[in-house]
Amino acid sequence: MTSLSMPVEDQSTKQVRLSSSRRRQNRQTVEAYLFLLPYILFMLAFGLGPGIYAFLISFADFSTGVPRYFAAGIKNYLTVFKDQRFNFTFTNIGEFLLISVPVGIALVVLLALLLHMRPGRVASTLRTLYFIPGAAVGPAVVLLVIFMLTPSVSPFGFLLKSIGLGAFNDIITPASLPFIFLIMGFFVGAGMWIVIQYGALEGISTEVMEAATMDGCNEWQKALYIKLPLIQPYIIYQFILIFAGNVQLFVEPQLLGNQTYIHANVPLVWSPNQLAYSFAFDLGNFGASAALALIMLIIGLGASYLMVRWTGFFNMD
């Protein structure tokens, strides 16, 4: 203890002060953890626990019916890598990401910039309209997309027919699936992101914008050379979150593939998360399922780690 080197007469009083302040600090720490206890328990159970348990299972052997932990070595991982659907699903998701991430971000930023050229009642009404489909998720979107892409009933039917797509099966094909999932995802998610990017644009200081006007910038130049660079951190934020979310694609291909009507054109297992699901529920191989789920989890964790580190958005001090 540092008090050893203190002058003798000071030592006792110092120690009393020190220990009483330490006692206070300890009490405060205990109190803080009492407030946090329920939250931490749920975090352990449903935030960290699943990952840790999946890690254990991914090395477990199930051949005897009861899991024997660490008995399988990396066998489960090899099963995943050797499965021919592994390459198929990762190629699919790669294609989907390559299309959906840049197109999604470009359109959201374009719409936010266009709206922000003339802020006012019209802009905010349009923003609300763009936002409404956010209420439709999962089965509702799949249902809507099926109707919208059936030329005979769709309000867009005349458009589809005019480009030579007369039947549903011309439209939903294995090659078009990444675009179909993009259309669904953008329909549901774009509104929220437009609101976020619009908010970022509103945060740009008025002095900067006034200076640009004085220098004779028109609205397009302002959008391109001033606003766009200034909202760059938000674009990075969107990039990482969209990437992390889209990698985990499950519901849309699962529902589209299970719809008897269009079965033929949609592979039953299209995305990596579906493959992980299929390992567990079609093949009963929980080890392999956990191994793949863990790989997907690590991709997600990596993205959120970068998010916190790179964007500096999150206040933690």
Add this chain to the structure above:
Amino acid sequence: MLTRWFKKSVGSIGIFGSILRWAVLLIFAIYFVVPIFWLLLAPSKDTAQFSSLNPLAFGSLGQYFTVWKNVLIYQNGEVSLWFGNSLYYGLFSLFVSLVLCIPAGYILAIRRFPGRSLILWLTLITMLLPTSALVLPTFMELNLVHLVNTPWAVILPACFFPFGAYLAYIYYKTSLPLELIDAARVDGANEFNIFIRIALPLAKPLLGLLAFISFNANWNNYFGPYVMLNDDRLFTLPVGIQTILGSTSALEPGFNPTPGAIHFGYSEAAVAGLILIVPVVIIFLLSQRYVISGAFTGSVKE
């Protein structure tokens, strides 16, 4: 008058630019709104009218009511049962998640103690992790403790709501005056009393926002309940409706229904879609201000 209007609306955008801007904005308005509008009209038509009438025409009011009734009595009213399940699971998780995350966010905002930054880090990481990344691992964990295929398998994971804890943390950090707490402490109030009497009432605007986000996320969750539940009496609305759509060939043209049974066709499928969407749209429109500020709070630099 006209020139002034012209100047105001075109200004430094330019005529050509203005036309372009409007064209793009309207095309996207059509993309976002027309499908929902179509869905609202769809139950008024019978299956033949879907292709014979204009897609945006209204069939008849009588048909609208018949179709709604068909859906509500389908399989002894399972749809309303699922609606109730969704409501029950959603509200239960909502309540517990608020009880957990508001005190947590509060204490993280006002105190410094060992382990605090670790908890904040874990909160951020789990909040940014897409929920679907955890579904299968959570299933395996719950399977271990035999909670799969019970309501708890849906309710408990949803009670962990790190986004809520983070928002509460940011909220208290920016809007709770520390002097107020110190004053209360001098007056002899203990920590728990301070939280209940001062911090909680201050959180009213926050409660609305968190309630919206949490309930909405639970209502719309498909992957989770789909994996966790087998028993159709326990299904949530999205999972239940999907089983109907998948098993009845509702979307298959020319499908011949069993005589006497209710045919689940195009119009019924449309109603099912509406039952999923409309409650959320209503909540959206009512709480738009909260939602828009909330969409932003998660990302805004403080």
